[in-house]
Amino acid sequence: MKENENIINQDFLDENLNKNRKNSYKKYYFAFIIFPFIILGIIIFLLIKFISSDESYEIYSYFNFTILNNSISKPANILVEWEIQNISDFITFRVKDCENNNIRIYNFKDITGEAIIQVYYGLPKIEIYYGNKVKTKTKSYEFNITIDEIVIAPLVASLPVSIFSLSIFDILNTYKCPIYVFIERYKAWNWDSLPENVFLIDFIDQNNFKNIKFFDFYKNHFGKWINQLYKSNNKIKIHFYVNDYHMHAYPIYFIANNIPEENYDINMLSDGTGSFIAFNKYHKNILNYI
Numbered sequence: 001m002k003e004n005e006n007i008i009n010q011d012f013l014d015e016n017l018n019k020n021r022k023n024s025y026k027k028y029y030f031a032f033i034i035f036p037f038i039i040l041g042i043i044i045f046l047l048i049k050f051i052s053s054d055e056s057y058e059i060y061s062y063f064n065f066t067i068l069n070n071s072i073s074k075p076a077n078i079l080v081e082w083e084i085q086n087i088s089d090f091i092t093f094r095v096k097d098c099e100n101n102n103i104r105i106y107n108f109k110d111i112t113g114e115a116i117i118q119v120y121y122g123l124p125k126i127e128i129y130y131g132n133k134v135k136t137k138t139k140s141y142e143f144n145i146t147i148d149e150i151v152i153a154p155l156v157a158s159l160p161v162s163i164f165s166l167s168i169f170d171i172l173n174t175y176k177c178p179i180y181v182f183i184e185r186y187k188a189w190n191w192d193s194l195p196e197n198v199f200l201i202d203f204i205d206q207n208n209f210k211n212i213k214f215f216d217f218y219k220n221h222f223g224k225w226i227n228q229l230y231k232s233n234n235k236i237k238i239h240f241y242v243n244d245y246h247m248h249a250y251p252i253y254f255i256a257n258n259i260p261e262e263n264y265d266i267n268m269l270s271d272g273t274g275s276f277i278a279f280n281k282y283h284k285n286i287l288n289y290i
Helices: 002-051 159-175 214-220 222-232 249-255 273-282
Strands: 061-068 077-084 090-096 102-108 112-118 125-131 136-142 149-155 179-183 198-200 237-243 264-269
Touching: 061 136, 077 090, 077 125, 090 112, 102 112, 149 159, 149 222, 159 179, 159 237, 159 264, 214 222, 222 237, 222 249, 237 249, 249 264
Parallel strands: 149 179, 149 237, 179 198, 237 264
Antiparallel strands: 061 077, 077 112, 090 102, 090 125, 125 136
16 A cells, blocks of 8 residues: 555656656746847847937938039039948938929938039028938038129020020120020020030929929029029129010019119010010000000
8 A cells, every 4th residue: 555655656746847847948948049039129129229219320420512613614513422320221412492392313322422413503402311211311401602693594485585595605705604594495495505604594403394384483483593692692793684575573583682783784685576565555555556
């Protein structure tokens, strides 16, 4: 009987010992297998949090700007040098117009580099975007790029454009300064073969200027750009060419912006019938015509 009791007790002890061993194995399994994954997860979480924090970008970004080609023979350009000592997949430079629209976009993948960015005379702004899928950082810079003398010619119709085109070399010889042109009927000119010192207006999206609604642009943008030119250099001389349909641009662009008369001159180009109608209406149809 005692032998049986000893056998039962021994079996009972063996069973409990096996259970304790299994429990110990489970503890060791958790300690050596599961626990490292938990630590790794915590490390990844902290890394992502650091990457997405403002501090991880503010400290390690460097930008340097040098204004180039501020002369009568080339458009306004800025040399940008940058270095981002961080996890960054891209960098984008966006040149903004007077109404904060994108007019030129430059994309790069190098975290260290340099590039020439075309801007425009006046007070251009560049916004910089850089980062990765987790975090994007934005910086904004405004520049004062001056010019002493400039010809500006936003023209419509046929005859004013023809007169201006035939006179363009005389205008260049007279003023010896860059000419910036915007024509409603853009096919009137070959924009790839312009004379030296003659440029398409550059505070617009030049790749898409054919689709710009001229009259909306004429009304909303030119006055703001002329105001910027004067603010950047209050000694500037502006030679403004305008067709007879849009002489109202004179008070909007110059008088409303409080630009002194000595800073500009107005050159009106007539297509004949437009001037006749305007003068006739002004004189109350004394000819009883139209």
